[in-house]
Each structure stands twice: as C-alpha cells, then as structure tokens.
Amino acid sequence: MKEIIAALAGNPNAGKTTVFNSLTGAHHHVGNYPGVTVEKKWGIVRYDDVKIRVVDLPGTYSLTAYSLEELVARNFVVEQRPDVVIDVVDASNLERNLYLAIQFMEIGVPLIIVLNMLDLAESRGLKINAGKLSKLLEAPVIPAVATKGKGMDDILEAIVTLASKRDEWHPINISYGNELDGQIDELTETIRKTKLNTDHYPARWLAIKLLEQDEQVQKLVKDSNTGKDLLERSEKFAKHIEDTFDDVPEGLIADHRYGYITSVYKQAVQRTMEERLSLSDKIDKVLINRAFGPLFLAVVLYFTYTIVFQASEFPVSLVEGFFGLIGDLTTRVIPDGLIHSLIVNGIIDGVGGVLSFVPLIMLMFLAIAVLEDSGYMARVAFLLDRMLRYFGLHGNSVLALIVSGGISGGCAVAGVMATRTLRNPKERIATILVSPFMNCGAKLPIYALLISAFFADSQAKVMFVLTLTSWGFALLAARALRSTVLRGSHTPFVMELPPYRMPTVKGLLIHMWERTWHYLKKAGTIILLVSIVIWALSTFPRAPDDWLAGKSAERRAQAEISYTIAGRIGNALEKVTAPLGFDWRTNIALVGGFAAKEIVVSTLGTVYSIGAVDSESPKGLSARLKREPGWTPLKAFSLMLFCMLYAPCFVTLAVIRNETGSWKWTVFAMVYTTSIAYMVSLVVYQGGLFFGIGV
C-alpha cells in the first residue's frame, strides 16, 4: 500500500501540536507552504506496516479566505486531497471547535474527529457521548487525552481504516435556511453541468463559497463565461439577502452552521453538574484584574529576566571557557602568523563570542515558551493592547517586543520571527521594524562595560533609563511609521483567551529547541563569514615596519590597526561622527557592530590594545576607558544610545529579509534606525556639551 497522507487540523489551543508530537515522535520535517511564510511541518509514522505522512496544518478557527493560515489549510485539503483530515477538537469547548469540523465536512474530505482534553471536559461536568456524536456527524470520533498519550493508537488505527476505504468525497448537506438553500442548489446545478473547476473542488462547496463572497473562489471562477454568470447571480442574491434580512449571506451561513452544531451538541452532550468557576477563571480574577493586572505583569517580567540571567551565568562561562581552551590549543598547534591570527582572533573569538550567548538565549526561549504555553502571553496581549494600539501596533505585537528584549536580554532574531502571529501586514512590518530597538542580550555587554566605567554609582538607575528609552523609541517609531509609510487601519483584536494550562516538558523543550536552532544556524553561517571579513579588514593592509618604527609598544598596536582598512574607515568616518563624540577607534567598533553588537566590545578591546577582552567581565577595558582622554560620561551615554538604536545586526537583517520577503524593508530597517541613532546621539552629545552635563 502506498503511503497515507493525513492532514492534522484544529483550533489553536485545542492541543493539536501535542497530538502531532505524540503521533510523529521527535523527527519532524520543517518547510514552508509554497509562496507564503506559513511554516509547514510533517512527520512520518508507521502503523501496521503502513506508512502515514502526518502534515500539520496551521491552527485555525475557520476556513475563510481572510487569513493566510486558513487559506493555506483549506488549499492543502482541496488541492492536495489528503486521504484523511484529522480534526483535533477541545472537548471542553466543543461547540466552537466543531465549527471548523463542519467546514471540513462541507468540503467532504474523509474526517476523523479527535475528542481531545476529555479529562478536562469531564472535570467540568460535561458528559460527551462519543458514539452518538460519531453517528450524528457521520465520522469516527476518537476520545483522547494527548498530554497523557491516551488515544494515539486509536487515531492511527482510524486513519488506516478510513484511508483503506478510498471512498468518494461526501460533502455534508446542512440547511442554511430556505432562501439560501434554494440559491445554493441552483448555483451547484450550474457548476455541475458546466464542470467548472469540479476536478478539484466539490461543486456545492464552490456554490457556498460564492455566496459567502469568498475572494479566492471568486478569483478562481472569474475568467470563464459561466463563472461571470455565477458571480453576477451570487452578487444579485447577496443584495437581495441584504434587503430582506438586513444581513450578509456569509453571516447567515455562519449562523446556520452554529445552529446545526447546537442541535448536535444538545443531543450528544449532557451536563452532569452546575457550571462552576474554574480554577483558571479564579486565577484570572486576580491576574487580569483592572488594577492588579499591569502590576502583576511587571513583576512576572522582572522575575523572568532575573532568573534567566542568574541561571545562565554559569553555563555561559562554561562555553566561554570552552572556546578559550580551543583558542589555547590552537595557539599551541599552529605557529604564530596570519593563519593563527585568522583562526584564533577571527573565527574562534568571533563565533565563540556569539555562541557563548547560546545558553542565555536558550533559557530566554524556555522562559518565553513557559509564558506562551501556560496561556499567560495571551493575557499580556489583552493587558497591553490598548496602549499598543495608540502607537499603531497590536496586542499581539507584545510578544515580539518582549522576545526582542523588552526588559533587556532576549534577541531580535527570535522577536522578528515571533511577529508571525500578526495578521495585518502593516502592523506586522511596523512591529518588525521597531523590535530591534529593544535591548537585546548582545547590547548588554556594551552597557555593562560603559556603565561600570562611567556610571558606577548609579548602575541600576542607568539600566532602567535605558530600558525605558528603548521602549519609548520603539513605540514612537511605530507611531511615526504607522502614520507615514505604513499608514493603514487597525486590525480587529478578536482573540480566544485560553484557560491556563500546565506546560508539558516535551512541548517546552521542542519550542525552545526550534528557536535556538534558528539562532545556531545563523551563528554558524553568517557570523562565521562576518567574523572572517572583520578580521581581514582589521588586519590588511599590514603596516610597513618603517612606518611603525619608533613607536612605543602601546602606540604601535593602535598604529597597526589605524593602517588597516578598518582603521581607515574609522578615520574617514570621524568627520561624520565627531559631533556625536566618537573618534576613529569607536567607529571601528561600531562598524564591527553592524555584524553583531557583541563585537563592539571585543573590537574596542582590540583597538585599545589590551588584547582579548572578556565580554562578560570587561573590567580591564572599563578601567582603561576611564583613564583614556576624550572619554567622558557624556560620550559613554551617547555611545550607549547609539548602540541601542543603530542598525540591527546582520542576523536580524537576514531574518527581516526572510520574514518581510522584501529587500526594500530590509534596507529601510538598516537606514532608518541608523538615522535615528545618529540624530539622537547628536542631540544628546551636543546638548550635553552646551549645558555642560557629563563632560
């Protein structure tokens, strides 16, 4: 028997991902659906010698043409014609979950309904008669508790049984009211007779979608003469419905689907006890209380970051030690010279510097996975939506901003990827463009260095100011973008607030690993490349001996660098950056920072010729800068602001390119941030000089 293709569908929060992971084990394949940024995951299972390919469809509530996810899900079903669709429904929230199931039944694809979270439903006093439900819906209904692995074999067996029947597709025939039924029948008849697109699409489904004014189906048929006739008829009918019912056909169709579900629900579900306030509801009485909600949010975020930073200190030092060791070993094996310098100063220091942040980033991702999987992140979106909307963003932007470093830490790479939950392209691009302003983990070593050198008495205060400043700039920039280049309406915020759930270890690990892997892949490729380029730029051309002659050892190292391309770039830029307080050595560091912000610190170390600087404890360098003439608290502050705001690192830019699919926005992201950074530092430095603050 050839392999069976089973598409896994379901509402968000119905446990679809848990079912997918339990069915397919650890081996997943990840790709994109053709032409869109929606991620496609699939896995292979064997059951009774049959190979089953389980394709994870995006989680959706419906199958309209409005959202990309829904379009992808339904196109996969009608175009790829999987052997079965497995619809995971949340048994404790059956009515709304069946709404999607009904729509698969309208298409007619062989359907298996997985009644997930049955334990939760029972604890809430809902007794669901699976046999009755199966009979009413004419589809196998499998009781399951995916988090405990219950029912998984039954699902596999049902897939094999249903697929072996190899039936024709049988679209369900439910009534949408007299008027609509008559019109659907007429349109279906015409579609059948003319065989319009019927090799792929069920005729009745096309008719329903035409009446729903579904844009994609309208486009599909508009080129043929029959299609034009159908469009005309469906539009005329829509007008008629609007006149008689003061409503739109798609609204009436949705209402009737729910009507049908309500009657099924009443027959198959019994309530065995009065509805009580669930634990989740009780928790929410406090956590999203009008007064305490925002306060509690601040506390949660503060502790999340504190724990992540403290817990990662040790593993970060281990990784750093590991790279230090490799550097030492290499030094012993390879003789001093160009190759040695390339490998140790270029590759090991460059890539190692970035990889040493991996434990921190992994823990960050773990913490974020906990906030997401427990359901708290949805509450955060609820609490902050009003404020974000004022700045032209959306409640769902908050995840991206926090992941990017909303309270210092985080990483814009993951943040930009987290914007996928935003459906409006303009709100999404605005979120992508402002996320890099947040204080990501790579900017922290810069702050640590400069704060300990120039603001040792008020470390926490300065850090707090920097956090507020980054939020301020991100929000103001968003507002500015949304009222100029990204002007447009707000998308509605209609979101399910899922009950709190205890996250599963497996789910957390998978989430954490997926995001970390993205980061590692970039570090392994782009950062390696950039490290080599930076090394070459700051090594060649090499200063001739007679040019260096007569200089002291300390001056000599600096002179060597100023002779290289990087040095010359730094010198050339001095004209532009002098008003901000930056000399050529700072410029070299900032140019290096285009690759990754951590590089600012290591480059400063190199140009101030005190050898390799440990980016975690840059005590030596900070003492050195304090002594250095030309360095003032004002210059340090100006530099910190510049580092906060200027161009996103290469990795982030690469991800922005991927996520927006546009070079235009990628270049824009680099140019507008750097312009803002320049203006802000200019105003701060010149203002400081004028008023004599921090000089």
Next chain:
Amino acid sequence: MMEVVQLSKLEIGEKGKVVKVNGKGEISRRIRDMGVVPGAFVEVETKATLGDPIEIKVKGYHLILRGNEAAGIEVEKTG
C-alpha cells in the same frame, strides 16, 4: 420586551443574549466564526485597565474583543 443594547455598554458581570451582529466583511465574519451568533449567551467577564479591550464568556469559553467590535454586537440584557 427586554432592553437591547450594544455589547460594549454592558458592565462587568452583566449578561445578555446576542440578537444581531452588525457590520460587513472580515470583522463581523470573524466574530461570528468565534461563536458570537444570534441566540448565543454572553457575559462580560472583565475589562482591561483602560476599559478596553473587554473579555466575554461565550459558548463556554473566553473571548477578547475591542470596544469597537463589541459596539457592533447587539444584545438583549438578561441580567
């Protein structure tokens, strides 16, 4: 005859039965897809700090929507 008001006008703890979902296009469709259809019972659970968005209970689960969207939903007050 019960009093018909916009859902956005209900206070925290008040209940109602949906009589009509106004509006065309995506927003009204999305709201109905989520189960806010005529005949459905809704209850306002809480409102965010600035009174917007609001959280309602419908068909046994919790749904968040903004005041704008809630204003397009007409409900018959039931308590």
